[in-house]
Each structure stands twice: as C-alpha cells, then as structure tokens.
Amino acid sequence: MVVKTLMRQIKQYKKDSFLTMFFVVVEVILEILIPLLMARIIDLGIEARDINAVYKYGFIMFIIAIGTLSTGFLAGKYAAKASTGFAANLRDGMYTNIQSFSFSNIDKYSTAGLVTRLTTDVTNVQIAYQMIIRMCIRAPMNLVCALTMAFMINHELSLIFVGAMGFLIVVLGFIMVTATRYFNQVFPKYDDLNESVQENVVAIRVVKSFVREKYENEKFKRAAKNIYRLFVKAESVLALNNPAMMTAVYGCILLLSWLGAKSVVGGTLTTGELTTLFSYIMNILMSLMMLSMAFVMITMSFASGRRIAEVLNEKSDLVSPEHALKTVKSGSVTFDHVTFSYKHGTGEPVLRDIDIHIHSGETIGIIGGTGSAKSTLVSLISRLYDVDRGSVIVGGEDVRKYDLEVLRNEVAVVLQNNVLFSGTILQNLRWGNENATLEECQEACRLACADDFIQDFPDKYNTYIEQGGTNVSGGQKQRLCIARALLKKPKILILDDSTSAVDTATDASIQKSFEERIPDTTKIIISQRVSSVQNADRIIVLNDGVIDDFDTHENLLKTSEIYRTIYETQTKGKEEA
Template sequence: MIKLFKNLQPYRWTIGLVLVLIFLQSLSELYLPTLMADIVDKGIVTGDNGYIWRIGGLMLLVTAASGLFSIFASYHSSKISAGFGRIMRGKTFAHVESFSLQEFDKLGTASLITRTTNDITQVQQVLLMMMRMMVSAPMMCIGGIIMAFSKDPALALVIVCVMPVLALTIYLIARKAIPLFKSMQTKIDKLNLVLRENLTGVRVIRAFNRIEHEKKRFDEANLDLTDTAVRANKIMAAMMPMMMLIMNFTSIAIIWFGGGRISTGHMQVGDLMAFLQYAMQIMFSLIMVSMMFVMVPRASASAVRINQVLDTVPEILDRPAAKVAAKRGGHVVFDNVTFSYPGAEKPAVSNISFEVKPGEITAIIGGTGSGKSTLLSLIARFYDIDSGSLKVDGIDVRDITQESLRSKIGFVQQKAVLFTGTVRDNIGYGKEDASDEEIRHAAEIAQATSFIAEKQEGYEAIISQGGANLSGGQRQRLSIARALVRRPEIYVFDDSFSALDYKTDANLRAALKQETTDSSVIIVAQRVSTIMDADRIIVLDEGEVAGIGTHRQLMETSNVYREIVSSQLAEGEIA
C-alpha cells in the first residue's frame, strides 16, 4: 500500500496542512479537560463565579477552534483521498490500455473492473481514515497518557494495567476478522464475473430459458459474499461491546481509587474528572487504532491486487529501436510463421507463408478453429509470433511502433463492437478529425445509408451500449464504415459480412473493390460466394496452409477447398 501512496506526491503540501490541523485539534481536545478541572477546583469549590465565566469562555473558544480545525482537516483529507482515487483509476486504466490480449486473458475482464473500481475505493477510504484516525489516535493516546500522569502518576497505573487487556482484545478480534475481510475481495470478483456474464449474455439466457439457472448461480455467489461479510461484521460487532465493557470497568476503577486519593488529600475533584476524560480519550484512541487494524489489511489486499495490475509488464512492447512505419501501400508477407497461444498444447498456426499485395484482395477460408482469425490478430500485433517472420512493407512488425502499425490497418473484427453515442460518433471513431462528407461517404460504401436514413435523427441517432438497438447486419455495416473512414493501407475483414444478406454482401464488395484499389484487402469469410472473386485465396486446415491460389486453381488442386465449396454451392454455381 505504501507503494501506491507514492502517487500522493501532488498533495504533499496539503497532507502537511492536514497533519498540522489534526495536531492542533488534538491539542485543543487535550486542553479541555484541564480547563474543566480548573473550573471545578478553582471556580466551583471557591465560589469564584468570575473565574468560572472566564475559563468557561476560554473552553468555548478552544472548542470552537477544535471544531474549525476538524472541519478544515476533514475537507482537505477528503479532497486528498478523492484526488488519490482519481489518479489511481486514471493510472490503472491507462496501464490496462497498454496490455496485450495475453494480459487480458490472464487477469480477466471482471477482475480488472473490480480492481479499477472497488479495490481503489477500498484504498481510498483507508487513506481518508488514516489521515484522520491514524494521525489523531496516537496523538490523543500519547497526549492523554502524558496529561493523565501529570494529574496523578499513581492513579495512571490503572490505565497502564488496562491497556494490555485492551490490546489483547483488539488482537484476538482482528486476528479472526482480517482473513475474512481479505477473502471478501476475491468473492466480489466472483460476483462481478457472474453479473457481467448475465448482463452481456441476457439474450442467450432467455433464448435457452436458463433464467432460473442463472439466478441460482448469482444467488450462490451473492450468498457466499454475504456469508463472509456477515461473519466478518459479527466479529467486528463484538468489538464495541467489549471495548465499552473494559472502558466502564476502567471508569469504575478510576473513580474507586481516585475517591480514596481525594479523601487522603492527594487529589482534587476537578483533577479526577479530568483524569476520567483523559482515560476515555486514551481508550477511544485505541479503539480507533483497532478499527484501522481491521480496515488496513483489507485495503492492503486491495493494494496488492492493484499493484499486480500496475506491475504487469505487457508481453507486447515497442522495441527501443522501433520505427514509425512509412506510408508505402500495405505489403504484408508471412514467412514460415508459427504461433501458439499461452498454455496451448499445440500451435494455433504452423509454418504459414503467403503474401498480401496492395491493390489485391486476399481471402482466407477454412474450417472452424483452423486459425483464420489468429492470422489477422498477428498482422495487427495483438500477439507476437513464436517463429518465422511477419513483415509489413518490408519491416518486421516487431520493429514498427504499435501505434504506427495499427494506423495502417482498418480492422473489422468478427463480432461488431459499437460504443455508446451517435451513429456519427461510431463511424468517426475510425478517424478523429473525419469530416461529415468522409463519414457519409464511408457509410455509403458500407451500405449503411439506407437504415441510417430511416432513423429520424439520421447520423445523430443514438446507439445504445454495444449497439443493442441495431440488428447484427446494421452493426457490421457501421463497423465496416468505421474502418473505411480512416482510409488505411491494409483492410482487414474478419468474417465481417456474415450477418449481411446476399444482395447487400454483393453490393458492399463491389463498392469496396472501387474504394480499395491502392490498398491491401484481407478477408476472412465462411461464405465461398464472398471470396470467389478474390485475387488470392489461402485455404487453412488445422492451422496449416492447405492451398493457395484463385478459385479456379484451388478447385483443381485443393481437396479441402473443393469440400468447402461443394458443401455450400450447387453444381451450377460451382461452375
């Protein structure tokens, strides 16, 4: 957690101010019992009303000053903790954005969400408590002990005897509660995972009538977290009655022994009253410390999880000598490329060699799991190859900065992903400074103008989260328009026409051919009709190249391709 607190550097002077304010507040509160003792011993006992009014007025001023110190300290400490939370969320989010897909696979999306929100909130709350309690509690405890000894050293031995009992009670309670608070964070992860799966997969759940099953899954995760929280809070609930019991017995002991010392003339009534208040201040400061002992381990567990994210070094980084890719047209060459996913038993693709030339359409086809999408991920360097070489415009992709490499690519993935906002925002996502004319042109090529025109707001129509208010084909067309608007050197379509009807598919490919005359186009498709006119077709089978050529060439040379074609097209269409 200390490692995270290094991010408080911008607030170092404000933290110093808070410490000074808390110190002054503590001094004020420690001074009040002494003033009260003076009123009793020198004012009430002697009947000096003037002295009572003067010291009473002073007590009011000290109380007001203490209140002001407390208000300003609370304001600034809240500002610091909120600012710290903002810094940490921003830093964590920015670092997660640099992750490759391997880090997302390893840490998990649900866990990353929990770490960026709940875990940072836990540390933020403890920081607020630390600035208030962890500073004031030791001051009040040490100050109270000093003032108690100054009033009556002999009676102060009562406090000395009670403190080990209090400390032992705190230790026994904290030892049982701390592991439970730590485990709660992991169980929040689990609950978040189940909830996220339910919300994103709600259509599948309803389609298969699995609502009761999912309710049961959520209830199990929810009950597990609730049981742990209840057990932890039951233990914590025992702390306050125990503390109050010890405090009350301490008060009885102080009054008992203090009364004897008053009767023998070793102590005055006002001093005994002040002594009681100092004893209570010491006890309450120890209770505050005990609360910190419970909160800090939970926050420490959260801090470990946050540091785990921040300390994760992305597998894919720009090399020190990485270059900015020049605009040359998007010539892609796979030379004996092999790649395995982390932990996989065998390579996803093996010994892949082919070439993608500007001005040509290269298609990739194959069965499910043959490695089609994997090849596209390698071009964008979402993963790094194990062996061989993958070059774009004659330069190994690992020697090009990721930003400049991806700026050359217009990527349309298999599952269309849209963002909350307008139609214009989603198309313009591909090019930040895209003009209205460029956005309209991209939509026209992507065959999206027809359904956009049907919307009352047109390009200003709101797209809900994930494009839930659009059909699958409409989402795909907007995703294609998003790639077209940036006019990249390499167009990558990962089965991006699957939700389109045959007429729209044909119109889109015809318009696309005119638009991409100077660019490289790579299309992964399941439909043979989509790729029959491609300049080059790569056939994949179980991660290996089973044939390369045009449609006619492959029909003569590739058994795998002929099987795919015959399963989709009639005799007349094949000819």
Template sequence: MIKLFRFLKPFKIPIYFVLVLVLLQSMAELYLPTLMADIVDKGVVTGDTNYIWKIGGLMLLVAAGGMICSIVASFYSAKAGAGFGKLLRSKIFSHVGNFSLHEFDKLGTASLITRTTNDITQVQQVLIMMLRMMVMAPMMCIGGIIMALSKDTKLTLVLAVSLPVLVITIVVIARKGMPLFKAMQVKLDNLNRVLRENLTGIRVIRSFNRVTHEKKRFDEANWDLTQTAIKVNKLMAAMMPIMMIVLNLTTVAIVWFGGIRISNGHMEVGDMMAFIQYAMQIMFSFVMLSMMFVMIPRASVSAVRINEVFETNADIQDPAAPVPAKMQKGQVEFSNVTFSYPGAEMPAISDISFKMNPGEVTAIIGGTGSGKSTLINLIPRFYDVDSGKVLVDGIDVREITQESLRQKVGFVPQQAVLFTGTISENIRYGKEDATDEEVDHAAEIAQATEFISEMPDGFHSVIAQGGTNVSGGQKQRLSIARALIRKPEIYIFDDSFSALDFKTDAKLRAALKAETAFATMLIVAQRVSTIMDADQIIVLENGEIAGIGKHKELMETSKVYREIVMSQLSEEEIA
C-alpha cells in the same frame, strides 16, 4: 498499500493542512480537561465565580477552535482522498489500456472492473480516515498519557492493565479478518462476473429458457459472498463490545482508586475528573484505531489487487529504438510463423508463410478452429508470434511502435462492436477529425446509407449501449464504415460479411473493390461466394496451410478447399 501512496504527491499541500489542523484539534481537546480541572479545584471549591467565568470562556474558545480545525481538516482530507481516487482510477485505466489480449485473459474483465471501482473506493475511504484518525489517534494517546501522568502517576497503573487488553484484542481480530477480507474481494469478483455474463447474454439466456438457471447461479454467488461478509461482520462486531467493557471497567477502577487517593489527600477532585477525561481520550484513541483496523485489512487486500494490476506489464512492448514505419505501402508477409496461446498444448497456427501485396485481395477460409482469427490478430500485434516473423513493408512488426503499426490497419472484427453515442460518432471512431462528407462517403460504400436515412435522426441517431437498437447486419456495416473512413493501407475483415444478405454482400464487395484498389485487403470468410474472386485464397486446416492460390487452382489442387466449396455451392454454381 504503502506502494500506492506514491500517487499522493500532487496532494501534498492539502495533506500538510490536514496534519497541522489535526494537531491543533488534538491539542485543543487535550487542553480542555486541564481547564475543567482548574475550574473545579480553583473556582468551584473556592467559590470564585469570576474565575469560573474566565476559564469557562477560555474553554469555549478552545472548543470552538478545535471544532473549526476539525471541519477544515475534514474538507481537506476529503479533497485529498477524492483526488487520490480519481488519479488512481485514471492511472489504472491508462495502464490497462496498454495490456495485450493475454493480460486481459489472465486478469479477467470482471476482476479489472472490480479493481478499478470497488477496490479503489476501499483504499480511498481508508485514506480519508487515515488522514484524520491515524494522525489524531497517536497524538491523543501519547498526549493523553503524558497529561494523565502529570495529574497522578500512580493512578496510571490502571491504564497499564487495560491498554494491553485493547491492543491484544485489535491484533487478534485483525489477523483473523485479513483472510476473510481477501476471500470477500475474490467472491465479489465472481459475483460481478456472473452478473456481467447475465446482462450481456440476456438474449441467449431467454432464448434457451435458462433464466431460472442463471438466477440460481447468481443466488449461489451472492449467498457465498453474503456468508463471508457475515463472518467478517461478526468478527468485527465483537470488537466494539470488548472495547466498551474495557472502557467502562477502566472508568470504574479510576473512580475507585481515585476516590481512595482523594480521601488520603494525594489527589484533588478536579484532577481526578481530568484524569478520567484523559483516560477516555486514550481509550477512544484505541477505539479509533480499532475502527481503522476494521477497514485496513480490506483496504490492504484491495491495495494488493490494485498493485497487481500496476505490476502486470504487457507482454507486447514498443521497441526501444523503433524503426520508422514506411508510408503508403501496406505489404504484409508471414514468414514461418508459429503461435500458441498461453497454456495451450498445441500451436494455434504452425509454420505459416505467405505474402499479401497492395492492390490485391487475400482471402482466408477454413473450418472452425483452423486458426483464421488467430492469424489476423498477429498483423496488428494483438499477440506476438512464438517463432517466425510478421512483416509489414518488410519490417518486423515487433520493431515498429504499436501506434504507427495500427495506424496502417483498418480492422473489422468478427463480433461488431459499437459504442454508446451517435452513428456519426461511431463512424468517426476510425478518424476523429473526419468531415461530414467523409462520414457520408464511408457509410455509402459500406451500404449503410439506406438504413441510416430511415432512422429518426439520421446520422445523429443514438446507438444504444452495445448497439442493441440496430441489427447484426447494420452493426457490421457501421463497423466497415468505421474502418473505411481512416483510409488505411491494410484492410482486415474478420468474417465481417456473415450477417449480410447475398445482395448487400455483393454490392458491398463491388463498392469495396473500387474504394480499396490501392490497399492490401485481407478477408476471413465462411462463404465461398464472398472470396471466389480473391487474388489469393489461403486454405487453413488445423492451424496449417492446406492450400494457397486462386479459386480455380485450389479446386484442382486442394482437397480441403474443394470439400468446402462443394458443401456450399451447387454443381451449376461451381461450373
């Protein structure tokens, strides 16, 4: 957790205020028992009413001062804690934004969400308590011991017996609690994962009548977390009764031995009352520490998980001395490229070599698992190749900054992703400063104008989370419009026409041909009809090129391509 405290630098002034105010509050509380002892010994015993009023008034002033310090300290500690949490969330979000897909696969989306929300909240709460209790408790403990010694040295032997019992209790419970807190966070990750899958996959779950099964999965994950939470709470619940037993026995012992010392004339009644108050302050300082130890183990686990995110560096880094990307070309070349996913036994693609030129349409076709999507993910450098090179305008993509590389690319993913906001905002996601005319033009080319105009608010119609209020084909067309509006040098369509009917598909491809005449276009498709007119068709099988050329050439030279065509088209269409 100490590693995370480096993010507290912007909040130095509020923290200094808290420390000073807590010090003043502690001094006020330590001074009050002494004033009370003076009232008893010098005012009540002697019957001096004026002295009682005088010291009583001073006690009220000291108590009011301590209360004001406590209120202001609470305000500043909350301000520092909330600011720390905000900064930490922002830093994690920025750091995670630089991850490659490999890091997302490794840590898991559900876990990253938990770490950014629940884990940071745990650390934030502990920080607020630490600024108050972790500072106040030692002050009260040390100050209380000093003041107790000043009242009666021999009576402090009672504390020498009770304090070690408290310390041992706290240490034992904290050591047993740490593994359980760690297990709780992992199980919370699992619960979040099940819940997230249930919510995002609700259509599939209902269509296959698996609601009961998913409820059972959630109940199992929930029960697993609950059982661990019960164990932790039982363990931590044992702390307070033990504390109170020791506290009460200590009070009884002080009164017992203090009474003996008063009867022997070695101690005054007021001093014994003050001693009891100081003993209570010392004991309660350990109670405060015990409360901290209830939260610190869980926060420590959370801090480790947060640090794990910060210590996870993206596999894909910008070069130290990047080569300036060339402007307005867009030539792409694969030179003997081989790539394997982490932990995979076999390469996803092997020894891939081909070239795509501006003004040409290159299509990739192949069976499921042939490596089509893997191949196109290497162009915007979502992954790095194991061997070989991916060149853009003759420059290895690893020698260009990711920002300048991706600025050249208009990417339409296989699964169309829309964001909460208006249709116009979703299209402008490709170019933030696009004019209304550019938005209209991109939508028209993508064949989206018709259905947009039928919506209640047109381009200002709101897209629901995940695009649930538009169809699959409408999602794809909006995704295509988003790519078109940035006018990139390289267009990548990853099976982006699959949800379109043949008529819309044909109209869209005709419009795209004129719009992207000077750009490099790469289309991944399952339909042969979509790619028959491509300048170059690459046939993939088991991660290797099984054929490359135009439609007619491949019909004669590639058995794999011929089988794909014959499975989709009639003899008349082939002819």
C-alpha cells in the same frame, strides 16, 4: 511493494494530505488542554468560590473549543479532498494502464474482476486512506498526550489505563489477524458476483429466449451467498471489538472511581484532578477504539490494495521499440516461417511454419474450418500478439520495429462481432477518424453499403445507437463497423468474417466497391462462405494452423481437396435450395 505502488498515485494531493495531518495535530493539542482548564475551573473557581477564575478559565476554554472545532473542520475538509483525489488517481491509473494491455495481459483478468477493482476495491482503499491521514494521526497522538497528562496528575492511578491498553491490544490483535483471513477471501467473490450480473444483463435476450431466468437467479444467489457467508464470519469476529472496548471502559471507570475517591478523601488528589482523569480515560479508550476501527478498515482494504497494485504494476507484453518506425510504406504483408502459440514457449502452437507473401493492393481470401486459426493469423499483422518464431513483415519491415499506434492506424480490422458504442451513428463512425467530415462519413458508408438504411432512419446520421448496438440489425451493425474502419484510410483492411450477417448480394456489392474505390489497399477477407472469397486474387486455405494451399479459386478447385469439398458442399446446398 503494494504500499509503494499505491502511494505513487497520491501525486497532486500530497499537500492536502499533509495539511490534514497538520490540522489534526493542532486539533489534538487544543483538545487535550480542555480537561486541564476544567480542573482549574473546579479547583480554583468553584471550590475556591472565585467567580473571576471561573470567567477567566471559562473564556480560555471557549476560545480553545472554537479552535478545536475549526481545526477539526479543516482537517475533515482536506482529508476528504485528499482521499477522493487519491481514489480518482487510482481509477485513472488503472484504466490508463488497462488501455495499454495486450490481449495476453487482458486474458489474466476477468472483465468483472477489473470492474470490481475499479469500483469496490478503490472505495475501500479511499476510506482506509482517509482514516490513515486523519484517524491514525489523531488517535495515537491523543493516546500519548492523554496518557502523559494522566501520569503528570497521578502516575499510580494512570497504571489503570496501561492495564486497559494491554488488554485491548491483545484482543484487537486477535480480531485483526482473524478478520484479515476472511477479507482476503471475500473480495475475489465479488468478481464472481459482478460476472454473474454482467453476463445476465449483456445476454438477457438469450436468457429469456431459453427461459433460463431461474437458472440465472440461482447462479446469482450462490455468488451472493458466498459473499454473505464470508462477511458474516468476518463481522462476527469484528463484533468482539465493542464488548472488549466496553469491558475496558467500564473496568477503568469502576477502578478509577473507587481508587480516585479514596485519594480525594485522603487528600492526595483534588476533585478537579479526578474529573480530569475521567476525561483522559475516555480520551485514551476512545483513541484505542478509533485505532481499532482504523486497523480493521486498513486490514480489509489491504486485500483491495493488493488487487489494485496488481493492475497498476502489470506491464504490457507488447511495447513500441525505442527508435520505432513512424511510417508504414505499403500494404504488403509477409509471414516468414511464423510459428505462434498463446503461451509463448510452453503452449501448443496454433500456427505452424506460415510462410506466405501478400502484395500491396491484393485482395486475399482466407478460408478454413472452425478452429483453424484464421483470426489468429490476421491478428499478428497489427501485432496484437507477438510470434514465437519467424517474423511478420508489413511494408517491408518487421512489425516489431513499428510504433504500435502507427502500425495499428494503418491496419484496420473489422471483426464478426464488432462493437458499436452508445452514441449517434456519426459519433460511432468517427472512431475511425475523429476529424472526419459528414461527407467523408457518408462516402465510407456508401462503400460499405450502409448509407441506404441510414437514410431511412428519421434522424439519419444523428440516429442514436443504444449500448451494444441493440437497435440495429446484425447486418447493419457489421456494415457500420466496415464504414468506421474505412474512415481510417488504412493500407491494410482486414474483414474477419464481418459480412456473415449480410446477404450475398450486399456482400458482393461491398467487395465490388472495394475493388473500384480502394484498389491500393490490401484487403484480407476471412469467411466461411466460398462466395465471399472466390473473387479474391488469391485464397489461403488453413487447416489446423497450417497452410494447406494458397492459390486462385480456379486452381484451388483443382489442387486443394479441402477447398473443393467446402465449395461443392455450399454449391450443392444452394442448388437444392
């Protein structure tokens, strides 16, 4: 299954793979003829004192040597093209599939683990594939041809090679089985190492603020030491490969020298044939060495291949239906007795029996304590997850009937910790609409109260944003993200605590802009601050995954104890301040 999955990614590089194997076969055939010609030069030329025979067979050997070098070069060229192309397809296939993952799919893998699979694991498979199409064709064929030619010259002396092969097969089998066990353990440790590096780099300001460099160094050293320990064990086993090979080589040379010399003296073997046997013994043993190297690399890469195949074979939990709806008629939202858990059917529900209707164009506030499932509730609108029971209806239709891309284009979500990508402000804004004009971007920024601070930058909309938006403040980042969402011109705009880093005056100004400029867009605002939601048409009060109340600000102060407590606590704090 793993091999089949990986082989599907060869695609357009099948021709290069077959050409590699073809040139390898030709190279071996030509190479195997050279010792025979050398024997002719010795027996028919040098010992017979026939210079014409030396010239004749020397010229033929020269032509064959040129052919061997040429085919070897072509085999290397096409092998490199096929293996690097295969690796590129693997990375592209994994990355493309990752983009289709739902949140529940992504939760199965760590970010560091996915990075390792896209880099280290693919490189291992690439090297192994190049060995398969080149070395694993060359070595067996060279072995068989050399052994056949040796038996044709002297079948009794050739039994020495058979004995050496048997010895090496047993030793290499032991090495492979033992090393495989260690390699299967080592690659998951790379995930831990990458995770340590990634966390440290991303959170370097926090690390330095809390003076935790020593702790982070120790964590990294532990991860590195785990890899070191397993690799030492694996490499210690692999180190047996060379002594075993040398034992076979020197043993064969000694036996062949002793028995071959007696045969030459006895007249049953010529000097040229003995020289040829020495050439073939090196061919046979070098072929075995190449096979052992290839099998070790293939063994190591099989663990990587299995990890790659896991990602390639992962199917998204959320897919568009066969005859998906291509239009969202309005921004109305209905939760029809919705129950949801992150582990469908087995997990504890985080939302229970949610039954509400939101009219198109309404402004809805959502408030509740930490962990009350506010973000989970709105994530169901754009179908980032599917419900366990009930249904979420947008524009009069169940979200499961829509094409996912169409639905998500009509539902814009701005998170509290939204991300800006490295590039200019304009490039970041155009994530919302890649064809947006400068004027449209400016208008969206004015709505989000971002245009003023952008104009203060020397390069204005061409100001470069560093990775993660580190050169803008939290409030500026949030306003840019809001502007980016507005460029989608969605029917539903969800602000998930996305004004937490701006002051209350700016927050009020943003909401006023929304009310005046996008009255037909349904606006859902999640906030911990009552001031951010109190002017909404209606407010949802969530408590531990259940709707405690759903009404206007004024009515909630009378009917909802939770809402009244939050309001009084925040109001009292302001008065004391």
